[in-house]
Amino acid sequence: VIAASKIISDKGTLTSIEDDGTVIIDEKGYGIDPSVKIIDRKGKKTTIYGLFPPTKVYFEYEYTIKGFVIKLIEESPDVLPK
Numbered sequence: 731v732i733a734a735s736k737i738i739s740d741k742g743t744l745t746s747i748e749d750d751g752t753v754i755i756d757e758k759g760y761g762i763d764p765s766v767k768i769i770d771r772k773g774k775k776t777t778i779y780g781l782f783p784p785t786k787v788y789f790e791y792e793y794t795i796k797g798f799v800i801k802l803i804e805e806s807p808d809v810l811p812k
Contacts, residue, residue: 744787761799771805
């Protein structure tokens with residue numbers, strides 16, 4: 731039986747980008763999917779190294795055989811919309 735993967739969304743503070751390709755958000759480690767979509771605070775696509783911790787992020791992830799893997803990271807904008 732193959733279970734459908736469930737995408738989970740959350741918000742937190744990205745505090746570290748590790749050399750092994752994982753990120754730390756709120757003291758939890760997450761892998762990065764090779765096709766991850768990363769959006770900076772200006773709304774532009776970037777790489778994980780275009781984000782500068784610590785920074786607030788919205789992210790989506792799923793649980794895989796390798797653990798929690800991030801599919802989307804959006805850095806919070808400088809000024810939040812009203």
